[in-house]
Amino acid sequence: QLLESGGGLVQPGESLTLSCAASGFTFSSYAMSWVRQAPGKGLEWVSGISGSGGSTYYADSVEGRFTISRDNSENTLYLQMSSLRAEDMAVYYCAKDRSLASSWNVADFWGQGTLVTVSS
């Protein structure tokens, strides 16, 4: 199970941290990612992290503003978001990789999503 939390309403320029609590699998063995979906739009990969946390990846649209991290002792994935913009408004999903590859490739399990609203 993947359970996201931390979404909410923020003003442009503010910060927010999302969490994703994982259970039912060996969390530290799998790469994880955040994928977002703006209202009425398609899916956009945002950021990924290896199972160990040693490698991180970002979409150009969030590079330098978002930070992905994980706490394998707590089975939790995080996304720290700063300098939020109107275009960051979306449902944010955490997603588990299907395989034991070091980088995230294909999601075989998704959380239910958490909504981030950026508005003044």
Next chain:
Amino acid sequence: AIRMTQSPSSFSASTGDRVTITCRASQGISSYLAWYQQKPGKAPKLLIYAASTLQSGVPSRFSASGSGTDFTLAISCLQSEDFATYYCQQYYSYPPMFGQGTKVEIK
């Protein structure tokens, strides 16, 4: 980034129809392609990976093919629960990119 283009963007079909959705990559991605199904208000669900491998638990009426730049998802006998939006996703190189989606609606 590799761009993924799906066609059509939407279409209407009837229960029992055979339908196909096409996904084209802006450059060759070998067989590093996945297909997802998403219903309104729900998270995506993995259907296919490695271009043609059915994910465990997915009904056999779903099939997919292709390699390189051109890929197809087929549903052999459309069921009521199959009306949804379908996305392809390449994982040949970073960043992973999704197609814009194809919405399958009831005729």
